[in-house]
Amino acid sequence: MGGPLDNSDKIRELEEELRHTLKKSEKKIAQFTTLTELSTVLNSTLDQEEVRERAMQAATRLMNCEVSSLLLLDNDSHELYFEVALGDKGEKVKEIRLQVGEGIAGWVAKHGEPLLIADVVNDERHFRKADEKSKFVTRDMLCVPLKVKNKVIGVLEAINKLEGEVFNDEDLELFILLANQVAIAVDNARLYKELRETFLQTAEALADAIEKRDPYTGGHTKRVVRYSTAISEYIGIDPSEKESLKISAILHDIGKIGIEDIVLRKPSRLSKEEFEEMKKHPVLGHEIMGKILQLRDVIPGMRYHHERCDGKGYPDGLTCDEIPLIARIIAVADAFDAMTTDRPYRKGLDMDTAVEELERCSGKQFDEHIVRAFVRAYREGHIFNG
Ligand SMILES: [Fe+2]
Numbered sequence: 001m002g003g004p005l006d007n008s009d010k011i012r013e014l015e016e017e018l019r020h021t022l023k024k025s026e027k028k029i030a031q032f033t034t035l036t037e038l039s040t041v042l043n044s045t046l047d048q049e050e051v052r053e054r055a056m057q058a059a060t061r062l063m064n065c066e067v068s069s070l071l072l073l074d075n076d077s078h079e080l081y082f083e084v085a086l087g088d089k090g091e092k093v094k095e096i097r098l099q100v101g102e103g104i105a106g107w108v109a110k111h112g113e114p115l116l117i118a119d120v121v122n123d124e125r126h127f128r129k130a131d132e133k134s135k136f137v138t139r140d141m142l143c144v145p146l147k148v149k150n151k152v153i154g155v156l157e158a159i160n161k162l163e164g165e166v167f168n169d170e171d172l173e174l175f176i177l178l179a180n181q182v183a184i185a186v187d188n189a190r191l192y193k194e195l196r197e198t199f200l201q202t203a204e205a206l207a208d209a210i211e212k213r214d215p216y217t218g219g220h221t222k223r224v225v226r227y228s229t230a231i232s233e234y235i236g237i238d239p240s241e242k243e244s245l246k247i248s249a250i251l252h253d254i255g256k257i258g259i260e261d262i263v264l265r266k267p268s269r270l271s272k273e274e275f276e277e278m279k280k281h282p283v284l285g286h287e288i289m290g291k292i293l294q295l296r297d298v299i300p301g302m303r304y305h306h307e308r309c310d311g312k313g314y315p316d317g318l319t320c321d322e323i324p325l326i327a328r329i330i331a332v333a334d335a336f337d338a339m340t341t342d343r344p345y346r347k348g349l350d351m352d353t354a355v356e357e358l359e360r361c362s363g364k365q366f367d368e369h370i371v372r373a374f375v376r377a378y379r380e381g382h383i384f385n386g
Pocket residue numbers: 252253281305306334
């Protein structure tokens with residue numbers, strides 16, 4: 001028939017359609033905003049554990065699901081392992097390992113393809129042991145590979161969509177975008193860790209080279225590192241400073257590289273002139289390592305570990321509040337080791353006597369606060385020779 005009534009029906013229909021499209025777009029925009037936020041959070045740390053935990057949280061929040069899992073590929077054993085799993089049953093999922101090719105995650109890792117499975121229980125790839133172990137019921141799942149330069153490094157899973165819904169293709173699309181971000185963040189954290197380990201090993205090798213020249217202080221560096229670390233457990237020190245302390249303790253005597261053999265290897269007590277020569281090593285260490293920009297937080301331990309609280313130390317005669325914390329820590333650790341090791345011309349003190357000596361010099365040569373921390377560490381069995 002046609003007429004005004006039909007037209008208004010059509011308009012209503014169009015309005016309805018428009019409202020629906022608008023709602024969908026709003027939802028999409030909200031999802032992408034969340035994705036951007038989560039990616040920023042994900043990439044704002046280089047700590048491996050933190051990255052992994054944030055990846056789980058991001059997946060659970062973005063996909064509005066019950067639980068998420070991040071499985072990483074162990075290249076040596078060719079297995080996937082659950083690094084973290086959030087949610088109520090998370091704790092139990094932690095220990096599961098899967099062969100590549102085994103289970104849904106194993107399939108994804110093997111083929112490098114994403115999967116959306118609406119009915120997990122009836123999927124023949126489902127690895128039941130994981131559910132049995134965790135008493136978890138997996139209903140539906142998104143499972144996508146984490147790839148870096150086309151190589152699979154792990155798998156990200158979103159399990160059981162909430163509010164009675166089931167995952168759809170749009171969810172999968174969004175999840176793949178998140179997985180790309182997670183892959184980059186996980187790989188960056190791994191590279192950073194490797195870089196730090198390589199650096200520490202290089203520093204240790206350098207310190208070892210110095211020790212090989214000086215036959216009387218075998219193992220000195222390792223002990224100073226150990227004592228310094230023990231002290232740091234008993235004082236308020238933030239993790240990055242702790243890391244600097246360790247590197248600084250490893251390298252504290254690196255300047256001895258510039259001390260002549262006749263002084264460094266002398267089997268008897270040093271003469272006044274020889275001692276003056278030996279006293280150059282903190283400044284030499286600073287000069288050698290000071291050129292490396294990344295070591296700027298580490299240098300104070302090298303330059304100032306022979307300073308004294310009463311200002312009678314060297315090379316700069318600083319007083320307690322002028323000496324950087326890591327140098328005050330290394331000073332105590334270094335002196336304790338010097339006292340307790342034998343030299344060709346004198347026998348080392350036993351540990352109890354050396355501790356008494358530290359306490360006697362506390363406030364004069366050493367920072368009282370650091371000596372107190374050392375003594376506590378000693379009494380609680382964290383300082384030992386060997
Ligand atoms: Fe030294």
